[in-house]
Every structure is written in structure tokens, then in C-alpha cells.
Amino acid sequence: MKIKVMAFASFREILGKELNLDIVGEATAAGVLAILASRNKRFKEAAFEESGWLRDYVQIMINRKRIDPRQDLSTKLNDGDELVIFPPVAGG
Amino acid sequence: MLNQAERERYARQIRLFGEDGQEKLKKSSVFVAGAGGLGSVVSIYMAAAGFGRIRIVDCDSVELSNLNRQVLHGSDDVGRRKARSAEEMLQGINPEIDVDAIVGTIDEDSLDRLLQGCDLIMDAMDNFPTRYLLNRAALQRKIPLFHGAICGFQGQATTIIPGKSACLRCIFPRAPPAATFPALGSTCGVIGSVQVTEAVKYVLGSGELLTDRLMLWDGLNSCMDEVACVRDSSCRDCCNKYNVETNNMWNNVETE
Ligand SMILES: [Zn+2]
Numbered sequence: 169m170k171i172k173v174m175a176f177a178s179f180r181e182i183l184g185k186e187l188n189l190d191i192v193g194e195a196t197a198a199g200v201l202a203i204l205a206s207r208n209k210r211f212k213e214a215a216f217e218e219s220g221w222l223r224d225y226v227q228i229m230i231n232r233k234r235i236d237p238r239q240d241l242s243t244k245l246n247d248g249d250e251l252v253i254f255p256p257v258a259g260g
Numbered sequence: 261m262l263n264q265a266e267r268e269r270y271a272r273q274i275r276l277f278g279e280d281g282q283e284k285l286k287k288s289s290v291f292v293a294g295a296g297g298l299g300s301v302v303s304i305y306m307a308a309a310g311f312g313r314i315r316i317v318d319c320d321s322v323e324l325s326n327l328n329r330q331v332l333h334g335s336d337d338v339g340r341r342k343a344r345s346a347e348e349m350l351q352g353i354n355p356e357i358d359v360d361a362i363v364g365t366i367d368e369d370s371l372d373r374l375l376q377g378c379d380l381i382m383d384a385m386d387n388f389p390t391r392y393l394l395n396r397a398a399l400q401r402k403i404p405l406f407h408g409a410i411c412g413f414q415g416q417a418t419t420i421i422p423g424k425s426a427c428l429r430c431i432f433p434r435a436p437p438a439a440t441f442p443a444l445g446s447t448c449g450v451i452g453s454v455q456v457t458e459a460v461k462y463v464l465g466s467g468e469l470l471t472d473r474l475m476l477w478d479g480l481n482s483c484m485d486e487v488a489c490v491r492d493s494s495c496r497d498c499c500n501k502y503n504v505e506t507n508n509m510w511n512n513v514e515t516e
Pocket of ligand 1: 427428429430491495497498499
């Protein structure tokens with residue numbers, strides 16, 4: 169199935185604006201993040217703790233609705249779903 | 261009532277929203293939290309637009325490395341308190357308004373006093389812990405919070421209307437780590453301008469506010485995007501039930 173990934177803020181500088189993944193079989197948000205991390209070391213370091221947990225401030229949205237990464241990363245994705253990922257910016 | 265000088269000064273805005281609208285701006289008291297990059301843009305445009313009373317608070321002094329983006333301050337202000345140069349600049353732009361510039365730190369102890377008499381809160385901070393304080397104060401007082409933040413070419417903004425929209429904590433439950441961020445003045449210009457536009461619309465009651473939406477500006481690719489946000493029923497800041505049960509600070513909040 170096809171999943172569109174959109175990155176914002178510093179993640180866009182690492183991943184680019186938009187990625188289209190073709191995933192065989194079932195896909196979850198966690199699975200998509202794992203694919204991105206395995207392909208891109210800079211993304212892995214920016215988005216994940218050394219322990220392997222997703223950094224707790226990272227924002228994930230599925231079809232433009234925010235999910236709680238502590239609970240909803242195993243949510244199944246459907247063909248054509250869009251996953252948005254970004255860290256908040258904090259400067260002023 | 262507007263005086264003759266005000267009618268002339270605001271002529272182009274009066275064409276846009278009438279003398280009634282201009283009077284609404286004149287009657288508004290705004291709190292601008294910070295006189296840095298965002299605070300410069302926010303306070304300058306608010307002063308020029310004629311928000312009647314602007315209280316701007318900052319504890320820092322002007323450094324040379326601030327001047328690429330903090331357009332409230334000039335080269336001669338290096339070493340001076342930001343509140344002082346802010347006061348001069350804003351009052352110089354518009355002597356018709358009241359500028360209340362305060363040298364001070366925004367913290368849990370000072371915020372209640374600083375916000376007294378203010379109808380709107382403009383977030384021009386550079387860190388999330390203070391933003392969460394502004395968020396709670398806005399919820400407690402039931403006054404709007406106009407959030408903005410930047411990093412390099414990137415920025416974000418949203419509008420928070422207590423009791424109606426997602427709050428800052430609903431949208432960002434956990435703060436990113438503190439860091440020295442790269443900053444471009446024109447990014448502050450984009451985001452600060454969005455915040456002021458939102459405040460104008462709120463006061464006039466016109467247009468559609470940036471509530472329950474997070475606007476994301478990517479200056480590097482020249483893209484403005486938005487993502488939907490929803491109120492989080494388990495939010496520790498805006499879910500009354502949770503707060504009244506667990507947080508003493510909220511004991512004086514009326515339950516509805
Ligand atoms: Zn909330």
C-alpha cells in the first residue's frame with residue numbers, strides 16, 4: 169500500500185518535503201517510522217532517543233489528525249493515508 | 261471616540277473596518293510576552309495598528325547578536341534594557357497609545373500581576389516552559405493566547421480561545437528541549453504578522469480564527485501548511501475536571 173509521509177520543520181531538512189512509501193502488507197505508524205529511521209541515520213538520531221523510543225515531543229499526525237505517540241503508534245494505516253511528522257519549533 | 265489625528269492616522273484601517281472597529285482596537289489592552297524577534301514584530305504592528313494599551317515585558321538587555329531580527333532595538337541600544345528601547349520605539353511609532361514597558365521576568369509568581377487589565381496575550385517567548393505558563397494563565401483568565409514560534413526558516417502559529425479551542429498543551433503536550441536556535445528576522449516577520457492579524461480579527465470579531473489549526477511556515481520552500489488540532493479530553497491544562505481534582509492552583513476555577 170502507498171503511504172505519503174510529509175515532514176515539517178527540521179525533519180523536512182532531513183527527509184525532504186514529501187516521501188511516498190510503498191509498503192507490502194500491513195502498515196502502522198511505528199512501522200513507517202522504523203522504515204524512515206533505517207533509511208536515514210540523521211532522521212533516526214533526530215527523532216529517536218538512544219534507547220530507541222521516539223522523542224516525546226515529536227508530533228505525529230495521520231491524515232492531519234494528531235495522534236498520541238505513546239498510545240497510537242500501532243494504529244493500522246490504510247492505503248493512501250498521509251503521515252505528518254515534525255518537531256515543534258520553540259524560538260522567538 | 262477617535263480624535264482627528266487618530267482618524268487620519270488610521271484612515272486606511274477605517275476603510276477596512278470602520279471607526280467602530282478602530283475604536284475596538286483602541287479599547288484593547290494587550291500583553292506582549294517578550295521583546296525579542298517575535299515580540300519586535302508583534303509589538304510594532306500592534307502599536308502602529310492602534311491597540312490602545314500595550315504592556316511589553318522582557319528581562320534582558322540588548323546584545324549585538326540580537327539585532328539581525330529584533331527590530332525594536334538599534335545599534336545604539338546595545339547594553340540597554342530591551343524594555344526601554346521597546347518603549348521608545350513603540351511610543352515613537354504611535355504616541356496615541358499607552359505603552360507600558362516592564363523590565364521583568366515572566367514566571368509563576370509575576371505573571372498574574374503582569375497580566376492584570378490585559379485582554380489578549382501575545383506569545384513572543386523563546387521557550388516552552390514559559391509558554392505553558394502563558395497558556396495556563398490564558399485559560400484561567402479566559403482570555404485568548406496567540407501562539408507563535410520560530411526556528412531558522414521555519415515557524416508555527418496558532419490561536420487559542422479558552423473553552424472553545426485546543427489549548428497549547430493539547431497541541432504540544434511535551435516541550436522540545438531548550439536550545440540556542442538559529443533565527444532569521446524575516447521568519448519572525450511572517451509569524452509575528454500572523455499573530456497580529458489574528459489579534460485584530462479577534463478584537464473585531466471578523467474572519468475565521470486560526471483556532472484548532474496549527475499553521476506551519478516553511479520559508480526555505482516557501483510553503484504555508486496547516487494541520488488540524490483537536491482539544492485533548494485528557495489535557496492537564498484545559499480539562500477542568502482533571503485540574504480541579506488534581507491541581508491546587510486551579511481551585512479557584514469555576515466548574516461549568
Ligand atoms: Zn488543553
